[in-house]
Amino acid sequence: MTAIPIDQGAEPNDIKTWEYTTFDLTKPKTDIDGLNRLGREGWEAVSMVSSWGVGWRLVHPIVLLRRLLPNDGL
Numbered sequence: 001m002t003a004i005p006i007d008q009g010a011e012p013n014d015i016k017t018w019e020y021t022t023f024d025l026t027k028p029k030t031d032i033d034g035l036n037r038l039g040r041e042g043w044e045a046v047s048m049v050s051s052w053g054v055g056w057r058l059v060h061p062i063v064l065l066r067r068l069l070p071n072d073g074l
Helices: 028-040
Strands: 018-024 044-052 059-068
Touching: 018 028, 028 044, 028 059
Parallel strands: none
Antiparallel strands: 018 059, 044 059
């Protein structure tokens, strides 16, 4: 694992604030349209995990997405 140093001299206005959501890929071949829609709304995929579900959705990927929130004037 690589550590990325945090700039201790950063001004509070330079700190980025993110909003997070998840997208459940139950049918990956058809869910691409949903991911593209989220991308147009400013969401960026940052991670993917495999999740244990129930019944026919026993194992499926879940995508973690983030988008930058506007600066609230901090």
